[in-house]
Amino acid sequence: MIQAILVFNNHGKPRLVRFYQRFPEEIQQQIVRETFHLVLKRDDNICNFLEGGSLIGGSDYKLIYRHYATLYFVFCVDSSESELGILDLIQVFVETLDKCFENVCELDLIFHMDKVHYILQEVVMGGMVLETNMNEIVAQIEAQNRLEKAEGGLSAAPARAVSAVKNINLPEIPRNINIGDLNIKVPNLSQFV
Amino acid sequence: MVVTSLKLQDLIEEIRGAKTQAQEREVIQRECAHIRASFRDGDPAQRHRQLAKLLYVHMLGYPAHFGQMECLKLIASPRFTDKRVGYLGAMLLLDERHDAHLLITNSIKNDLSQGFQPVQGLALCTLSTMGSADMCRDLVPEVEKLLLQPSPYVRKKAILTAVHMIRKAPELSSVFLPPCTQLLQEHHHGILLTTMTLITELCEQSPAALRHFRKVVPQLVQILRTLVTTGYSAEHSIAGVSDPFLQVQILRLLRILGRSHEESSEAMNDLLAQVATNTDTSRNAGSAILFETVLTIMDIRSAAGLRVLAVNILGRFLLNSDKNIRYVALTSLLRLVQSDHGAVQRHRPTVVECLQETDASLSRRALELSLALVNSSNVRAMIRELQAFLEYCPPDLRADCASGILLAAERFAPSKRWHIDTILHVLTTVGTHVRDDAVANLIQLIGGARELHAYSVCRLYSALANDISQQPLVQVAAWCIGEFGDLLLEGNCEETEPLQVEEEEVLALLEKVLQSHLSLPATRAYALTALMKLSTRFRGDNNRIRQVVSIYGSCVDVELQQRAVEYNTLFRKYDHMRAAILERMPLVERGGTRVEEEEKESNKAAQLSEAAAPVPAEPQASKLLDLLHLLDGSSGEAPCPPPQDPPPGGTLVHLLDLPCAPAPPAAIPDCKAFERDGVQLNLSFIRPPETPALLLITVTTTNSSGGDVTHFTCQAAVPKSLQLQLQAPSGDTVPARSSLPITQLFRILNPNKAPLRLKLRLTYHHLGQSVQETFEVNNLPVETWQ
Numbered sequence: 001m002i003q004a005i006l007v008f009n010n011h012g013k014p015r016l017v018r019f020y021q022r023f024p025e026e027i028q029q030q031i032v033r034e035t036f037h038l039v040l041k042r043d044d045n046i047c048n049f050l051e052g053g054s055l056i057g058g059s060d061y062k063l064i065y066r067h068y069a070t071l072y073f074v075f076c077v078d079s080s081e082s083e084l085g086i087l088d089l090i091q092v093f094v095e096t097l098d099k100c101f102e103n104v105c106e107l108d109l110i111f112h113m114d115k116v117h118y119i120l121q122e123v124v125m126g127g128m129v130l131e132t133n134m135n136e137i138v139a140q141i142e143a144q145n146r147l148e149k150a151e152g153g154l155s156a157a158p159a160r161a162v163s164a165v166k167n168i169n170l171p172e173i174p175r176n177i178n179i180g181d182l183n184i185k186v187p188n189l190s191q192f193v
Numbered sequence: 194m195v196v197t198s199l200k201l202q203d204l205i206e207e208i209r210g211a212k213t214q215a216q217e218r219e220v221i222q223r224e225c226a227h228i229r230a231s232f233r234d235g236d237p238a239q240r241h242r243q244l245a246k247l248l249y250v251h252m253l254g255y256p257a258h259f260g261q262m263e264c265l266k267l268i269a270s271p272r273f274t275d276k277r278v279g280y281l282g283a284m285l286l287l288d289e290r291h292d293a294h295l296l297i298t299n300s301i302k303n304d305l306s307q308g309f310q311p312v313q314g315l316a317l318c319t320l321s322t323m324g325s326a327d328m329c330r331d332l333v334p335e336v337e338k339l340l341l342q343p344s345p346y347v348r349k350k351a352i353l354t355a356v357h358m359i360r361k362a363p364e365l366s367s368v369f370l371p372p373c374t375q376l377l378q379e380h381h382h383g384i385l386l387t388t389m390t391l392i393t394e395l396c397e398q399s400p401a402a403l404r405h406f407r408k409v410v411p412q413l414v415q416i417l418r419t420l421v422t423t424g425y426s427a428e429h430s431i432a433g434v435s436d437p438f439l440q441v442q443i444l445r446l447l448r449i450l451g452r453s454h455e456e457s458s459e460a461m462n463d464l465l466a467q468v469a470t471n472t473d474t475s476r477n478a479g480s481a482i483l484f485e486t487v488l489t490i491m492d493i494r495s496a497a498g499l500r501v502l503a504v505n506i507l508g509r510f511l512l513n514s515d516k517n518i519r520y521v522a523l524t525s526l527l528r529l530v531q532s533d534h535g536a537v538q539r540h541r542p543t544v545v546e547c548l549q550e551t552d553a554s555l556s557r558r559a560l561e562l563s564l565a566l567v568n569s570s571n572v573r574a575m576i577r578e579l580q581a582f583l584e585y586c587p588p589d590l591r592a593d594c595a596s597g598i599l600l601a602a603e604r605f606a607p608s609k610r611w612h613i614d615t616i617l618h619v620l621t622t623v624g625t626h627v628r629d630d631a632v633a634n635l636i637q638l639i640g641g642a643r644e645l646h647a648y649s650v651c652r653l654y655s656a657l658a659n660d661i662s663q664q665p666l667v668q669v670a671a672w673c674i675g676e677f678g679d680l681l682l683e684g685n686c687e688e689t690e691p692l693q694v695e696e697e698e699v700l701a702l703l704e705k706v707l708q709s710h711l712s713l714p715a716t717r718a719y720a721l722t723a724l725m726k727l728s729t730r731f732r733g734d735n736n737r738i739r740q741v742v743s744i745y746g747s748c749v750d751v752e753l754q755q756r757a758v759e760y761n762t763l764f765r766k767y768d769h770m771r772a773a774i775l776e777r778m779p780l781v782e783r784g785g786t787r788v789e790e791e792e793k794e795s796n797k798a799a800q801l802s803e804a805a806a807p808v809p810a811e812p813q814a815s816k817l818l819d820l821l822h823l824l825d826g827s828s829g830e831a832p833c834p835p836p837q838d839p840p841p842g843g844t845l846v847h848l849l850d851l852p853c854a855p856a857p858p859a860a861i862p863d864c865k866a867f868e869r870d871g872v873q874l875n876l877s878f879i880r881p882p883e884t885p886a887l888l889l890i891t892v893t894t895t896n897s898s899g900g901d902v903t904h905f906t907c908q909a910a911v912p913k914s915l916q917l918q919l920q921a922p923s924g925d926t927v928p929a930r931s932s933l934p935i936t937q938l939f940r941i942l943n944p945n946k947a948p949l950r951l952k953l954r955l956t957y958h959h960l961g962q963s964v965q966e967t968f969e970v971n972n973l974p975v976e977t978w979q
Contacts, residue, residue, distance in 0.1 A: 014252055014253065017252050018285075022288045022289065022290070022323075025251075025254070025256070029254040045516075046516055046551070046552035046553075046554070046555070047516035047517045047519070047520045047552055047554055047555060048517055049554055050554060051557070082445075082481050082484065082485060083517070083524075084477055084478075084481035084518075084521060085437065085438060085481045087477055087481075087517065088431055088437065088438070088478055088481065089438070091431075092431070111201075111205055113248070113252065114201075114249075117281055118277065118281070121318050125318050125322070125350060125353050125354075126318070126321030126322050126356070128353050128356060128387075128390055130350065130353055130383070130386075130387065131349065131383045131386075132382075132386070132431075132436070132438045133382065133383065133429055140314075143311070144273075144277070147273045148277070151273055151274050152274065
């Protein structure tokens with residue numbers, strides 16, 4: 001069983017924190033910090049397995065991590081999971097993120113934390129592996145995103161209206177209309193064009 | 194609200210823009226205030242944005258509990274956007290310990306039965322993450338229905354939710370067992386993968402399920418075979434291997450099913466051999482499958498040839514250049530070392546090489562495995578390797594390595610001298626990391642090896658002269674020098690180079706230990722005692738020793754001061770006894786573990802209580818034992834004479850006469866035990882409230898006949914679980930028609946509230962006859978022992 005999935009950057013800032021076993025909030029933060037310290041000590045050319053810290057589980061739990069550019073993906077698992085299998089699972093997860101976000105980078109994870117959670121929910125559920133077929137996962141996520149957009153109809157209306165107005169091709173408006181003695185000053189509408 | 198609250202993206206921007214922790218806190222607190230206000234009276238359409246912001250803030254570690262009720266409202270909303278965030282919030286913020294979590298149950302129920310697929314998926318996901326046992330029981334019918342729905346997306350989620358439900362409420366396994374057979378026939382890999390997990394969980398929980406699922410072994414073998422032989426499948430293959438995750442799960446399940454079951458193991462043999470030989474291990478996925486295969490082979494009843502193949506595969510992996518593979522190989526070998534010790538021994542040289550890894554995880558595994566591989570034939574070589582490892586191993590492994598070496602040395606030491614050498618080496622290298630009892634063990638070991646006293650003391654002296662910082666070593670050395678100082682001076686140890694040591698040097702060294710700031714108080718105590726012992730071992734005058742001892746008489750450390758004062762007194766007043774007191778120590782008994790000691794104590798306690806149970810100062814002890822025997826046999830032996838109604842007033846009077854009877858808290862009715870020719874025996878009972886296990890019986894013997902009763906004795910016996918104490922009777926004569934009865938007090942301890950049985954034997958002279966009566970009192974009131 002997977003006990004926790006943590007994603008943090010090279011400075012220890014959490015980007016995704018998902019626990020599948022209940023811990024109080026302070027303990028959760030402590031675990032993130034402790035895991036970061038443990039993982040930071042590792043060189044790049046040694047194995048991806050670590051014995052867990054003292055806070056998360058006991059001797060049965062291992063940390064399996066992968067380092068991608070600026071991010072560490074850490075899965076905390078117990079002995080019922082295959083270690084090499086989890087390495088592949090991390091790879092599947094990252095590739096799925098890549099497909100969903102088009103060349104994912106850390107900023108995508110930062111600004112779309114909720115979307116990352118939704119993607120993760122399609123891969124791992126309740127601490128167990130749910131689906132590993134990337135195409136299926138991506139298809140599901142896209143369907144759900146479409147649903148959200150369709151629903152966003154009402155509340156997104158003002159934004160749409162503004163963007164619609166912006167796109168109207170208004171004919172050239174003269175600044176001054178001179179009709180005989182009348183001098184009408186046309187207000188500047190450029191901000192709406 | 195004049196100030197508009199930020200969108201999630203903007204909030205994140207602002208938090209990232211904060212230069213200091215304090216600034217970040219400020220931004221977040223301001224935003225949380227907005228969120229709280231918005232929850233109270235904000236636009237329901239915007240609620241999901243607010244919760245999303247709150248969840249982000251929660252991930253950074255700030256309190257977010259005020260969002261819990263919002264999650265509930267969002268889940269209940271009909272919009273998918275709201276539900277999505279609401280369920281995510283429920284998973285992150287709620288758990289079993291909050292009462293709010295039960296409120297979601299209804300929403301989940303509605304969503305499971307009426308929602309469309311993505312909504313059902315969300316509900317199932319939430320249930321499997323934070324569902325409590327009660328929630329699971331409530332929602333069983335809905336989840337069960339979803340197991341057999343046509344859409345694979347929902348089905349696979351329902352299956353995993355079932356796994357969670359079984360974990361929380363094991364009695365639900367009976368509900369989820371039947372659908373498994375049908376689920377196995379599906380082709381969708383997601384369903385198959387989750388079904389494997391479900392079956393695995395069911396089998397692990399109940400042996401009955403395990404037996405049931407053994408029937409599907411052929412089916413599983415078929416599925417696996419299809420996967421293995423199928424070529425490239427665009428959907429599920431990872432690095433050219435088709436769905437390695439599913440293969441691994443199937444192998445795991447086969448392992449559980451085939452364990453200690455011949456038939457199933459046989460069904461899998463061929464397939465396992467095929468997988469083991471044909472899997473391409475150039476990529477990680479293939480290696481993962483191969484490892485699972487090896488572990489499965491070793492766990493089931495497989496053919497011998499297959500097992501050898503499996504262990505050889507592991508040995509090959511040990512030489513792989515990929516560190517991950519080596520790590521998993523070491524872990525697997527560690528799992529096998531108990532069951533297949535011989536096979537793993539063959540790879541010992543490779544394992545020992547792995548000790549030299551720079552990678553801490555690898556070297557830790559290698560250390561554990563090496564320690565497990567030590568046996569009596571390879572102990573010298575292995576310990577040599579381990580000692581070399583000890584010298585350069587990383588600090589966090591030192592303690593484990595040291596204790597491992599000491600344990601292995603204790604179990605397999607070929608000779609005492611080797612053992613002492615090994616321990617000495619460990620103490621000199623990493624003395625500070627050894628366990629506390631290492632000192633005591635070594636002292637005991639040296640003390641027991643008479644022939645090695647000279648050798649030990651010479652070596653310890655040299656070691657001490659080199660370095661006085663390793664405390665355990667210093668303690669042992671000080672003890673040895675104190676005990677065997679004369680042997681040290683003789684210097685004729687044949688096993689090491691002869692050491693020429695002068696008395697003054699030895700004393701100087703011990704004084705150095707005493708004065709060094711590196712020495713712990715315990716070490717100083719050892720050194721002081723050693724100095725004192727040398728006063729009898731050395732032949733020179735003892736001025737130096739006396740000086741040191743008297744100086745420490747005013748030491749700040751109380752322990753040292755006490756010792757010094759005592760030794761000083763020994764010098765001054767009891768000099769004639771000094772030699773006798775400071776003789777060689779006898780060998781200390783190897784103290785067993787605490788458990789043994791407790792057992793000994795409890796044995797002693799049991800003996801004492803048994804001794805207390807028989808009647809004290811009874812001349813006819815043998816007859817009493819007979820009584821006990823009779824009592825412990827079958828019940829109802831001696832017939833009891835029919836009791837007559839005793840005059841109630843009389844017994845009460847006797848009760849009040851008694852000097853030592855406390856006031857009865859709840860009057861237990863008296864019982865008449867015996868009546869014959871006017872001689873009556875009445876029992877009255879008292880149970881003091883403060884000691885409910887104690888029962889005080891007052892036996893009152895009255896004589897309403899015309900003749901005297903003389904030489905009256907009363908003996909009693911109770912069942913073994915009770916303890917009986919008889920106090921001396923008030924007399925042994927009851928005159929005729931007298932109102933002066935004989936009273937005797939019985940104390941019975943009944944801690945286990947066992948039913949009270951009482952057997953009495955009376956002997957007396959009455960009316961010119963010698964009477965002996967033995968009977969069991971069988972009208973004892975129940976209150977005496979409940």
